[in-house]
Amino acid sequence: MVTKANDIEALKIGESVSFSKTIRESDVYLFxxxxxxxxxxxxxxxxxxxxxxxxxxxxxxxxxGLASTASTMMGNIHRERRxxxxxxxxxxxRIRFIKPIFIGDTIxxxxxxxSINMEKNTIISDVRIINQRQELVTVAINIIxxx
Numbered sequence: 001m002v003t004k005a006n007d008i009e010a011l012k013i014g015e016s017v018s019f020s021k022t023i024r025e026s027d028v029y030l031f032x033x034x035x036x037x038x039x040x041x042x043x044x045x046x047x048x049x050x051x052x053x054x055x056x057x058x059x060x061x062x063x064x065g066l067a068s069t070a071s072t073m074m075g076n077i078h079r080e081r082r083x084x085x086x087x088x089x090x091x092x093x094r095i096r097f098i099k100p101i102f103i104g105d106t107i108x109x110x111x112x113x114x115s116i117n118m119e120k121n122t123i124i125s126d127v128r129i130i131n132q133r134q135e136l137v138t139v140a141i142n143i144i145x146x147x
């Protein structure tokens with residue numbers, strides 16, 4: 001199937017969605033169980049008291065999982081406009097965990113279409129994740145392939 005301009009252009013540069021979630025202890029433990037990442041940074045309160053953070057932090061990659069939720073939200077908008085077009089997550093680039101996310105923090109994922117590449121059939125989006133104090137905690141670039 002050849003991708004046509006209107007397949008991708010159903011979305012516009014600058015369109016955005018947001019998603020918020022309060023990170024709970026259960027989120028951190030379930031994520032640790034799924035991934036096998038039982039670092040004391042995430043599950044050992046006493047250990048973390050001796051660090052500069054003073055308390056447990058969520059896995060940085062958990063925030064990227066929540067970025068995937070925002071990507072899906074944008075995909076739902078695209079699907080409403082073009083139900084015949086198939087999208088696939090092609091990956092994340094330039095992921096940076098700028099500040100820690102603590103248990104109890106409410107984070108908001110801001111997902112904005114940055115560019116559309118017709119030759120590569122890709123949609124490039126900025127991912128910016130902030131906490132309830134409006135501090136930037138995670139950034140990334142998401143690439144969506146239009147099949």
